[in-house]
Amino acid sequence: MAAKTGDIVIKKYANRRLYNTGTSTYVTLEDLAEMVKRNEDFTVQDAKTGEDITHSVLTQIIFELENKDGQTMLPIPFLRQLIAYYGDQMQVVLPTFLEQSMSAFVKEQERMREQLSTAFGKSPIDMMNINSPMKLVEEQVRRNTEMLQHAMRMFTPFPLNKTAGAAEAAEAPAAETAKKDTGLDELKEQIAAMQRKLDSLDK
Numbered sequence: 001m002a003a004k005t006g007d008i009v010i011k012k013y014a015n016r017r018l019y020n021t022g023t024s025t026y027v028t029l030e031d032l033a034e035m036v037k038r039n040e041d042f043t044v045q046d047a048k049t050g051e052d053i054t055h056s057v058l059t060q061i062i063f064e065l066e067n068k069d070g071q072t073m074l075p076i077p078f079l080r081q082l083i084a085y086y087g088d089q090m091q092v093v094l095p096t097f098l099e100q101s102m103s104a105f106v107k108e109q110e111r112m113r114e115q116l117s118t119a120f121g122k123s124p125i126d127m128m129n130i131n132s133p134m135k136l137v138e139e140q141v142r143r144n145t146e147m148l149q150h151a152m153r154m155f156t157p158f159p160l161n162k163t164a165g166a167a168e169a170a171e172a173p174a175a176e177t178a179k180k181d182t183g184l185d186e187l188k189e190q191i192a193a194m195q196r197k198l199d200s201l202d203k
Contacts, residue, residue: 008035008042012053019047033061 010032011019020027020042035042036058044057065071085091 008040010042010044010057011047012044012057013047018044018057029057029061029064032057033065036061 008020008022010027011021013019018027018029018032019025020031022042032042032044042054043052044054045051046053062074066074085094
């Protein structure tokens, strides 16, 4: 695995050509995809304005890969649900949740590889029990739920537990308390809705 350089700049020109300033060569989206797989960190800039357009280029790479035969990874229900969150109140939470979820999945993948490398001395049944893909998915769903709850605590401006809510209610005016209770109920419903969507993805 190549070390992250952090200083590779890719220039994108008006004709859509991409120029790697580190190697002084023109590259393609496929080349950038390979750089990502090699863990090479880079930034894509508009050659004319200097604007950072890394996000849009990476999104374009995903689009290109998804349109290749046999490489689709994003299920249609997931894409629909992802689109639905744009403009939603939960949009501020989702990026952190997805980032943490993918990070946890990568760690779980490494753990599974280690188990496979040491499982050759075990019986086939033991190997199936230890390295079952379904167990990996179930464990990931459980961790996803925990990470979602953590992300919600990070972005929620008021407590989610009853004890803290009761303490604030005792100090706040009745009108303000009612307002907070309404907001809490709405947030709980949003969390429940997201959990139902996660459960549907798992199924």
